[in-house]
Amino acid sequence: MEDTEIRGAPSVIDRYFTKWYKTDLKGKPCEDHCVLQHSNRICVITLAETHPLLQKGKAIKSISYQISSACSRLENKVSGKSKRGGQFLTELAPLCRITSTDGEEFTIFSCVRGRLLEVNADILTRPNLLLEKPSTEGYIAIILPKFEESKSITEGLLTRTEYEDVVSKRAAMKGLRNHYWYITMQCTDAWEGGRAKWHTCNILEPKKKKVQKGELSTRRQFLYL
């Protein structure tokens, strides 16, 4: 753990939390989330370090917890010890939408089933918290899974080791990708126009791009996509 190496003792996260990961949410490449699971079963949803928002040069334009006209995560209110009133979330329930200055839109998802306790209102006023301290002050939400489900919620998630595996495979695939695309191109009639297919490194939803006749002057053009 990097934290331990620097300080010589485990950090708060190391002491209390287990890190779980969910990668490529909804098929979107590298949109990875990190779920910090406390020993008392409470889960803190954060962005994983590989999330596009946390990469160099990204700035946040806006964050919104209004996920639909009827539902705002900001209005979530719980009361009492059993946290009644909290919105119940499934794994793919959206928590918030974040727009970056270069126009990209990202949705952050719950990743675990449970009751929403609170969302981080601080990042609305100070979006930099999310970029600078995504694992602590820049957290997205806090969720309380059902007592009976506290062990099963991690079944759909990756451990730190598995996550690191995925990340290293991606890096390797990046090199391959260009080559792959090249091969695909040769198989299709894209040179004449029509539809060209190219696959992401995780072989999920194939992205389709319409190509105009003559648009491709060189194959290399597509390699930089």
Place this chain on the structure above:
Amino acid sequence: MLPLKEKDRPIVRALLDAGCCARCILRFCCVSLQSAYRQNYEDLTCELQSFADTRETSISGDSAEKEQQDVPPCKKIRLDIEKGGDEDGKDVKESAEKTESNICVVCLGVLQHFCDKDFAKKIAETVMAEKYEFHSLVLSVSLPAQLSVREHSAWLLVKKEMREKTMCLGKDDVIQVKEAYKWILHSLVSQELGVPALAKSLFEVSVGFKHPETDGDCHFLAATCSGCFKPAKNKQSVFTRMAVVKALEKITEESFRRKFSCPPKRPTTLCALQEIQCLHVPVFVAGRYNKFSRTLPQTPWVIDGERRMESSVEELITAPLLSAFQAEGFNFSSSGRPFAVELLNPHKAQFSTEEVHQLQETINKSSSKIRVRDLQIVTREAVGHMKEGEEEKTKSYCALIWTQRPIEENDIEFLNDIKDLNIAQKTPLRVLHRRPLAVRQRVIHTMSAQYRDSHHFCLQLRTQAGTYIKEFVHGDFGRTRPNLCDLMKTETDILELDVESVDVDWPPVIPEPESQKGRSSLPEHQHKDTPPSQEDIQCHPLGSLF
């Protein structure tokens, strides 16, 4: 001689006819002379009978005289002893009457058979068997609800009788069954157990009666006064005493007479004893404790029926108390180091100061992990004060802090100047699963920092009770603001935390006898300003205080 007057005679007669017992009749005549009720039942009955049969001697008017001569002799109250010879001469009627029971229609026998010396003996035996220690007792009686209905019926009868004689009598003047019963039984039980029976006492003996035969007597009330009878979740029957009394207040005389016979029907069975229960008021024991193990939890730590940690503070303190006081249960509450235990239904409640001190020694000898002092018996009010005082008291701590950026001595000096810092703490994540989500305003009164090295310093704090120190230091995901990271402008974490002292005066300090001095209580001491020594910090390794 019974303290009955002329005006009572028609009432007596009417009630005798109805099938009322002697003592109930006295009640309806508003006789408040307790000794009258204590008289032997048979003697009482005879006296009453003769009173009823006596012709009026005074000349109070033609109408009265005339009425009297027309009144047929009353039915005799059947006594257990068979009487030979009939004064009425109405053989047929008498033989029919012989098959009728002589159980009182109003009190269902409670004032007839359950207030003699034998019954008192029975109560005494039951109480002695439970082996309680007590110096007085309070007797409480619970009677079936239908007695109120029957009482009401008899009352209407009396009222009718009086209306005809143009007399007036308030229902409140009538002596209640319970009252009369206690007048008789108190002295009897007192004699058997050798302690006074008072209106208030630490020890309660409750006697309960039931009469299933007439349980249905109340049911008609549900139809007429349905508003009074709401089904309560934890009560078996809707017809509680309170509800029945309320309904009787509401119902009109006509509706009542339509649904319920006036006078009430004679029962065939006697009231039966349901139970005799003994209860002692809880005793409160308070003290202070010091914990010497970082792995000892306060309450038993059990997850999914499986015990996670051996023993707990609560168990170590309450086990000897439970056995000494012979209590049936307890409630343990503590605000930090001062604690209070409520011992439920203790069979033994009187302890001298020396005995309590002995108890303290027993606890201290039982485990090296805790030490109790100032153990004493306190009142319920005092325990209330303990809880109230929580908001006002302060606690002192010493924490070892790690900083991410390198620091120098003068970087931490500003902390010494901070006074009464207000912080807002959302419920920390580590307790959020069992506490409600809320924001707590707390005050850090003073701080004092001692430099250790470029990444460590020792921070002493005096804070309002209820402050989460660890969360103040590392910020708890920014949910405590301001936190030490904000103040120091770097990430900070807490490596060790020790409670220095709890600054509260309760419970009162009990000076230790000479023999006990010598064993110091570390690391807690009353001098708040003395910093802990190097040894104190080093002998508490990183552990489960986190």
